[in-house]
Amino acid sequence: MANIKSAAKQNRKMIKNRARNRAAMATLRTAVKKARTAVDSKADDAAALIKKAVSIVDSAVTKGIVKRRTASRYVSRLVTRVAA
Numbered sequence: 001m002a003n004i005k006s007a008a009k010q011n012r013k014m015i016k017n018r019a020r021n022r023a024a025m026a027t028l029r030t031a032v033k034k035a036r037t038a039v040d041s042k043a044d045d046a047a048a049l050i051k052k053a054v055s056i057v058d059s060a061v062t063k064g065i066v067k068r069r070t071a072s073r074y075v076s077r078l079v080t081r082v083a084a
Helices: 003-042 047-061 068-083
Strands: none
Touching: 003 047, 003 068, 047 068
């Protein structure tokens, strides 16, 4: 337990930010997984799901949840999966 007022505030902030980051990562993982399964099963809406997943990955980078190179790797793997 924090004894100093600023440390207690930092703890509250950390809890809030962690919840937001975990929710955003869950959304990102779900979108990537849906796109991956759509491509593998050759679904009709695969292109739309990939576009949505790339958009979510890009917004995660903007929000600072995922690093730029990590996001680039996610997108690259999705796109090469389509090409193969």
